[in-house]
Amino acid sequence: MAEQYDLIVLGSGPGGYVAAIRAAQLGLKTAIVERELLGGICLNWGCIPTKALLRSAEVYNHMKHAKAYGLAADNIRADIAAVVARSRGVAKQLNQGVTHLMKKNKITVHMGTGVLKAPGKLEVTGDKGVETLSAKHIIVATGARARDLPFAKADGNRVWTYRHAMTPKEQPTKLLVIGSGAIGIEFASFYNDMGTEVTVVEMMDRVVPVEDADVSAFLEKALVKQGMTILTGAGVESLDVSASGVKAKIKGKDGKVVESQFSHVIVAVGIAPNTENIGLETLGVKAERGIIQIDGHGRTNVKGVWAIGDVTPGPWLAHKASHEGVIAAEAIAQELGNKDVHPHAMDRGNIPGCTYCHPQIASVGLTEAKAKEAGYALKVGTFPFIGNGKAIALGEPEGFVKTVFDAKTGELLGAHMIGAEVTEMIQGYVVGKTLETTEAELINTVFPHPTISESMHESVLAAYGRALHI
CATH class of the missing domain: 3.30.390.30 (FAD/NAD-linked reductase, C-terminal dimerisation domain)
Incomplete structure (x- = not known):
């Protein structure tokens, strides 16, 4: 007999685990399904550990300019392995924190890969073999992954995604960052502060193109002053990867193609939703280019199936996912008869964006x-x-x-x-x-x-x- 829940949340990132906690607070029998690490990408490989890296770079940068504050700091150096170790320690601490929150709120955790099999049915394949779970409602919160370029497949050695960039085997000497959104510009800022020679290539006419034009212009001047090379209106035509480095052909805004040598490349050209092979097609859940379509409370077109976070329309931010999780949990509780909750639809115009570059x-x-x-x-x-x-x-x-x-x-x-x-x-x-x-x-x-x-x-x-x- 399948175990019966009021709610199952598929994915334990900042949207999923928060949705589960809020549902449990409202008295719903709740389970969460996670295939890797509680806390998802954000806590383990995204928002938090990157901020730990950036904090180390910030302190290092202040030390290099100690004289301006009337202080002396001689013979300072960066130990990239120690910096990464601190970052991983921060991630581990937060992962353990989410584990504690699941126990505190009596949320059942099923570790494994979940697939929707029918309305209210989720099959989980994990260490315990294959389990079939049942719920009145299911929230899809499976997040997203880094998008690859067709000619720049990440190999973890010379071509990196953000995940590789967080645990480098060595510090790059000359780094090419493709894309100047939040992820690209944060890593460009980190490695530049750590002493790497950094070039950023952005196909749009300005860096951080979603921001106000005055902010983009100010940031570009600041980054160039810090020693970065910024190429806007430009594109990477090809990468030739070898054991010793990467040759990149870069087409500038003038149309000329220049070949340059780099030790490493970070590809930061956006994300792709993790919506394949989880059973959405079986249930007929409407999605466009992998993005699940929802109403303001997280409902999909299929009754009892909800979606939040990076699998839904943007902005793709952790705090947006968490807020969506709360809204969806409250809307589900309301549907199950709770008359004391009054969820408000998400207002995307009030979602802040933060980029932790320098x-x-x-x-x-x-x-x-x-x-x-x-x-x-x-x-x-x-x-x-x-x-x-x-x-x-x-x-x-x-x-x-x-x-x-x-x-x-x-x-x-x-x-x-x-x-x-x-x-x-x-x-x-x-x-x-x-x-x-x-x-x-x-x-x-x-x-x-x-x-x-x-x-x-x-x-x-x-x-x-x-x-x-x-």
Whole structure:
């Protein structure tokens, strides 16, 4: 007899395990199925261990510039093996934390590969052989993997995905990064700070192309100043991989093809959803190019089958997956008779994005260009960190905050930042947007002094011609 649950979650990443916890909190008998490591890619091979690497690079970079702070740090060096070991230790600690949370919330964990066999039926193949599980509802949260280029298949030796780049066998001497989205630019920043010669190739006309154009321009200047080579409007035509390195033919924006030699290559050209071979076709779940189509609560077109995270339309971010997990769990509980939960559909316009390069980037809402395309009349304010006392005191005066408002209503349409600690500051604007704030509330908010966050206030003031410190 198949074990019966209220909910089975297929995948234990930041969407899956959070959905399972929320469901358990609501009294649902819940199971989770994971084929590799609890916590998924984010905790084990993504968001968290990369931030550990980047923190090491940040500290190393500060040590190299100790003299600017009146300090002396002589004969410093980077031990890449020790840096990686620390990163893996952080990932292990968090994996163990998720294991504890599953036990605490009485969630049954089935380790193995799950396949949907029929409505409410999931077959799991693992250490225990083949198990058949039954549930009133199933959430698909199988995440995504790095996308390969046809001519640049990752081999783990000379051609890497982000996963290989996190546990390098050696530090690259000359690194080519293909793609300047968040993953590509974070690894470019890490290895550059660690002393590698880095070239970034981006096919679009600017780096981090989803960000506001002013942020892209500022970042490119900063990266070039740090010693990187940035090639935009360019593409890699071919890679010739050998035991000693990689020859890359790169077509520039002028149409000329130049061949260059690199020790290693990181391919960071996006992700592909893990939706193959899990039984979606058997049940008739609607997907487009592997992306499962859902409503605002995570429902697919098949009753009882839900989807969250990187298998659904973007943005493909861990915090978006977690929030979707909570929404789906509450909607399922509601369908099962819980009258005390009132889930709200996901508002994708209020999902922040953070990139942990050096300098950091953070944003929420519409860019200035997208707001204009949408037909808004705008008021836009920008405030540079050079006008902020805390940024100067920290020795981090390079950066700015930009806010975009609807000129007619004062609605905050978007906020865009680049500089020190902006990934921590963006949440102020996210809360503001979620509360449907206008410039009036933000102008009348008291920001603490001295903090870099005062730049947020000044940016709002600047949009209305009232900036005080510039």
